[in-house]
Amino acid sequence: MPPTPDPTPAALPPTLPAPAPGRTLLVLGHGSHLNADSARAVHAHARTLQGAGFDEVLTGFWKEEPSLRQVLRTARYREVTVLPAFISEGYFTEEVIPRELGLRHQGRVPDGGVTETVAGRTVHYLRPYGIHAAMTGVLLDRAREVCPTWTPERTALVVLGHGTRRNPRSKEAIEAAARRAGAAGLFAHAAALYLDEPPHATDWREHTGGLDVIMVPFFASEGWHTLDTMPAELGLPGPVSHLDGRAVSYARPVGTHPAVGSVLTRLVQEAPARPAPVDADHAAAWAALDTAAEGGLDVGELRVTPQPDGTFALHHAADAGTPGLTRVPLDDLAAWTGRDNQGEHRPIRTRRGLPRGWQARVPREHLRAALHAVYPAVTEEAHAWDAGKLLVTPWAETAARQSGRYRPVRRAPPETVQAARERLCAGCLRTPLWAGEPLAATFLSGGPGLPCAEACTLLVSDVAHLLEAPHP
Structure with a gap:
């Protein structure tokens, strides 16, 4: 020993x-043991944020390497900003990530983030980007991609979320996005439905009447759920389907849209900026x-x-x-x-x-x-x-x-x-x-x-x- x-x-x-002193930005995602696509959006976000005022931008994951337990050790500077590239608050952003990073904080992160000292580094932990109001615009952009010309009075919007019984706040970002999109007057109806809790995504017919439907996954990345399980469970054979006499369009997840980059940039540039020495x-x-x-x-x-x-x-x-x-x-x-x-x-x-x-x-x-x-x-x-x-x-x-x-x-x-x-x-x-x-x-x-x-x-x-x- x-x-x-x-x-x-x-x-x-x-x-x-x-x-010279500098700052490290860590962009953290879920990752997957099974699917490399799950981490692709996080790597893309890291590339986008290279020009956001940080001297290095690194990635870390729950299910891949570098793991959340390893990633702080890879940071070059003693000043570290942590951006959870997650779509909503909840179990991962409030419990798992803080715990794995060694933060004392547990629970909801305040608007300005949380700052603690961990292993000699000053760590600024931010809220997830999915709760930002600008994500409603990204949601609508995804809807327009898959269905460029919909008729508002004949179309329902379904915002698809994962959901979890472990933390009720995981639904808040999805529900807020559906609420804001519905208030824009662009749809006859807007609903938030979930994979793992009610109202369930598989009951989408009950929540949309006889309207045409645009479904947008409010997910951070392309992966197993968005590519495989959701289309299969929802009975969707392709991006645009005709079911029960109506058109059903299935969009790509919001987290992979290029416009997310500007939301991320805004978030990290609002974080404290105090360059520190190399560790x-x-x-x-x-x-x-x-x-x-x-x-x-x-x-x-x-x-x-x-x-x-x-x-x-x-x-x-x-x-x-x-x-x-x-x-x-x-x-x-x-x-x-x-x-x-x-x-x-x-x-x-x-x-x-x-x-x-x-x-x-x-x-x-x-x-x-x-x-x-x-x-x-x-x-x-x-x-x-x-x-x-x-x-x-x-x-x-x-x-x-x-x-x-x-x-x-x-x-x-x-x-x-x-x-x-x-x-x-x-x-x-x-x-x-x-x-x-x-x-x-x-x-x-x-x-x-x-x-x-x-x-x-x-x-x-x-x-x-x-x-x-x-x-x-």
């Missing part, structure tokens, strides 16, 4: 100039990566090789010496390596299956970003482990923190957790420190190791599924 963590941040190496531990991790990469470096299945022109080449280690590799630009690297060679989604990037047949060439100053794109957070976590500062969370603590549909894992017997470990962790490149497995040196200090400080959401989900499975 490493030495006891030193609470004093590591000093910057004397050879590095003092970096010392983060800078030291970056310097350690720079030093380790000088002689060539293997990180999991990835090989990093210095080039004569001062750049670094990245590719699958098994592709060393292979001609004709596809050149992938840095901006596309995360998406390219987020699927395996069979096209399957890789929500936990350190599971074996890094795709082959590609290469990236990056300058030294972009090496950390490139490695983060392939294996998020491994640089910061490896350096923290080598320095004796990585906090390891045992399974019992992770289980005790779960809520909602994952609450049952709190009572999972050891043999169930072990079965999940054997199924999932055996295929992962990380060493599960949380389960007591030893790790000597990481890839930054001459070894192959990638530390895993806490059970990932994929394992938590698998334990929950094993508990739900019928016993023979």
Whole structure:
């Protein structure tokens, strides 16, 4: 085991100039274990916000990497603004995200957001963008896309929400959007319907009479629900259907509309603006990566090789010496390596299956970003482990923190957790420190190791599924 963590941040190496102060913006989404499309809108929002006055913009997810538990460690600056890219307030924005980030605040976030100090960083946590009044305009834009010329007196608008019994406020943004759209006089009727609570979306016929219908999913992203489950449950064979003698139009989700970018920009620009120094531990991790990469470096299945022109080449280690590799630009690297060679989604990037047949060439100053794109957070976590500062969370603590549909894992017997470990962790490149497995040196200090400080959401989900499975 490493030495006891030193609470004093590591000093910057004397050879590095003092970096200029700045601000980090974290754009957080739900993500998915099953569908890469779920995270696409969050990445698009992050690209849009690159010019919003922040010195770096990063993403984090509940179901993918970097996880909500990891993401603060990846922030370069000590001043961090957190934007939950969610469509409504409720369970995730009021309970899950604050808890996973280490915020003390729980419950409704006030208009100006919440500011706390977490692990030496000043964190400004904002409200979700979906509650902004300007989202009504985005909703109407989506309706016009799928049905450009509707007749107001013969058309009903249905705003589709997810809904949850865990928090009644999750419906407020959807209901407000339907109310505002109805008040505009553009529809004969406007209703908010839900997947998981009444009034149910499957009862849309009862709520729209004999009117033509435009359905707009008030969802943050394209994904499993908007692409598969909702159209199937609603009986919609395509974007425009003719059912029971009337036209039914099904729009794309509001959260993927380009106009959302201006709403997000307004929200983050209203947040406190106080540039702060680079986090010392983060800078030291970056310097350690720079030093380790000088002689060539293997990180999991990835090989990093210095080039004569001062750049670094990245590719699958098994592709060393292979001609004709596809050149992938840095901006596309995360998406390219987020699927395996069979096209399957890789929500936990350190599971074996890094795709082959590609290469990236990056300058030294972009090496950390490139490695983060392939294996998020491994640089910061490896350096923290080598320095004796990585906090390891045992399974019992992770289980005790779960809520909602994952609450049952709190009572999972050891043999169930072990079965999940054997199924999932055996295929992962990380060493599960949380389960007591030893790790000597990481890839930054001459070894192959990638530390895993806490059970990932994929394992938590698998334990929950094993508990739900019928016993023979």
